[in-house]
Amino acid sequence: MGPRAKKVRAKETKPNEDLANILLEIGEYEKNVNLQPFKYNAYRRASQSLLECDKKIKRIEDAKILKGVGKRIGERIEEYLKTGKIDKLNEARKNNKSKILKELNRVAGIGPSHAQKLFSEGIRSLKDLKSHQDLLTHHQKIGLKYVDDFEQRIPRQEMAEIEKFLVDQIKNIDVKYTVTICGSYRRGLESSGDVDVLITHSNYVSLRYAQEQNLRTAKNLIIETKKSPEMLLKKIIDKLKKLDFITDTIAFGDSKFMGVCKVTNDYLHRRIDIRILPFDEYFCGILHMTGSDMFNQNMRKTAKERGFILNEYCLRKLDSSGRPGKALKIESEEDIFKYLEINFKRPEERY
DNA sequence: AATAGGCTTGG
DNA sequence: CCAAGCC
Numbered sequence: 001m002g003p004r005a006k007k008v009r010a011k012e013t014k015p016n017e018d019l020a021n022i023l024l025e026i027g028e029y030e031k032n033v034n035l036q037p038f039k040y041n042a043y044r045r046a047s048q049s050l051l052e053c054d055k056k057i058k059r060i061e062d063a064k065i066l067k068g069v070g071k072r073i074g075e076r077i078e079e080y081l082k083t084g085k086i087d088k089l090n091e092a093r094k095n096n097k098s099k100i101l102k103e104l105n106r107v108a109g110i111g112p113s114h115a116q117k118l119f120s121e122g123i124r125s126l127k128d129l130k131s132h133q134d135l136l137t138h139h140q141k142i143g144l145k146y147v148d149d150f151e152q153r154i155p156r157q158e159m160a161e162i163e164k165f166l167v168d169q170i171k172n173i174d175v176k177y178t179v180t181i182c183g184s185y186r187r188g189l190e191s192s193g194d195v196d197v198l199i200t201h202s203n204y205v206s207l208r209y210a211q212e213q214n215l216r217t218a219k220n221l222i223i224e225t226k227k228s229p230e231m232l233l234k235k236i237i238d239k240l241k242k243l244d245f246i247t248d249t250i251a252f253g254d255s256k257f258m259g260v261c262k263v264t265n266d267y268l269h270r271r272i273d274i275r276i277l278p279f280d281e282y283f284c285g286i287l288h289m290t291g292s293d294m295f296n297q298n299m300r301k302t303a304k305e306r307g308f309i310l311n312e313y314c315l316r317k318l319d320s321s322g323r324p325g326k327a328l329k330i331e332s333e334e335d336i337f338k339y340l341e342i343n344f345k346r347p348e349e350r351y
Numbered sequence: 352a353a354t355a356g357g358c359t360t361g362g
Numbered sequence: 363c364c365a366a367g368c369c
Contacts, residue, residue: 038353045353109360111367137361139367196369251359251368258359258368273369275358289369293354312357 015056019080022089023047023073029092032101032112046073057081100124108143108150108271109136109250139250142260149268153191161263162195162270165245170236176202177236178282182289188348194271195261198286201232206278206313212326224278229255233276246272281313283330288312295350303340315339 014020027043030036045068050057057063060078069077080086092098097119103126104115123129126147133141143150163181170177180186183196204222205215215221222228230253237257240246247269248260261272277285288296288311303310307318314327315336328339337344 041353109367113366139360194369253359256358256369297354311355 013054014051016050016053019057019077020047020050022080022086023050023076026076026086026089026092028102029089029098032105032115033092033095033098035112035116037112042068042070042073104129106147106151107140108147109139110143114140142248142250145248146260146269150271152268153193154195154270156185156190156192158263158267158270159185159192159195162261165263166197166240169239169243169245170199173235173239174201178202180286182286183291186286186290186347187292187350194273196289197272197274198282198289199233199236199274199276200279200282200285201276202279204228204232204276204278205280208327209278209280226254229276233257233274236276237274280327280330283333283336284310284312284314287333287336290347290350292350295345299340299342302342306340308340310336310340 023043024047027040027047030043031040046066049066049068050063053066055062057077058081060074060081063069063077063081064074076086076088100119100123101112101115104110104118104123105112107126107129110118118129118135121135123132123135126144129136129144133144136144159181163179163185166181167179170179178200180198181195182198183192183194185192185195201222203220205224207224210216210221210223215223222232233255237246237249237252240261245263246259246261250258250260252258255275255277257272257274259272259274260269262269275285287299300310303315309316309318309324315330316324316327318324328335330336330339334344
């Protein structure tokens with residue numbers, strides 16, 4: 001998911017690609033150098049509109065009607081149409097500081113704010129960073145170590161190998177685990193940016209579910225507490241480390257592991273996220289994590305129109321005063337579509 | 352006013 | 363607790 005995945009299915013004809021790229025570059029400059037995330041967003045949206053427009057923009061009037069193009073961005077486009085360049089961009093490109101900040105931002109865990117800080121401390125390149133690792137957090141050190149690997153996309157073939165490995169190993173711990181690799185892989189794309197794994201255990205339910213269903217005394221049940229997801233997840237992570245599949249840990253909390261993995265020595269290091277969810281929340285979870293972002297947005301909108309509220313964890317019906325009721329019982333992705341009276345869409349169809 | 356909100360780290 | 367970063 002995210003902007004990277006979107007790019008893959010952009011239109012065949014992109015007559016305004018040049019202009020779109022320029023706007024995006026200005027946006028990145030606003031975010032990384034001027035610490036203006038909202039401006040970045042505005043430029044990004046305008047850029048996206050330009051990309052989706054299949055008619056070549058020749059006059060400023062054509063641009064003004066696009067969504068995301070207002071006064072300021074309109075002026076920039078006008079400048080581009082008249083002169084073939086944009087001053088703001090040239091300013092950005094020749095600015096040495098902005099080049100350095102951009103370079104530092106390649107490192108996972110270094111955002112605009114940290115990059116500025118490092119610059120003010122005299123860091124001018126990734127090479128500088130390598131010799132001043134005391135300035136970095138644990139996450140950033142790993143980002144630096146694998147900066148080249150993390151920029152490479154993961155071929156579908158390798159994703160499939162990772163999937164098989166994970167399913168085999170985790171089922172081997174306990175057959176009651178279910179493992180799903182979500183994201184663009186699940187949607188059938190030929191490459192992915194990272195590995196996004198969701199796991200559940202058929203005996204594991206959320207506290208909310210246990211209370212609503214009055215399951216307090218049921219046997220064999222693992223009811224969510226602060227520590228239970230950790231117990232279920234830690235077992236798995238320990239094993240994957242022992243097998244040398246997981247090579248580094250970025251963050252490891254109650255319910256979510258973030259780290260680095262590698263299938264065999266022939267492969268690059270890949271970013272992997274693994275999280276554990278209660279069974280009753282699993283299908284809303286995989287729906288959410290499978291995306292695409294656009295698909296999620298649309299589905300949630302439809303849900304709202306039909307008197308439901310859908311989020312990452314559950315689907316609830318809204319009562320007449322708009323208050324959400326109990327979470328609906330869901331045992332598959334299909335169930336979610338059924339409640340909403342939407343035809344089921346396979347992951348490959350979720351644009 | 353602006354992507355939604357949660358998770359995790361680090362101070 | 364807050365800020366940053368990521369998903």
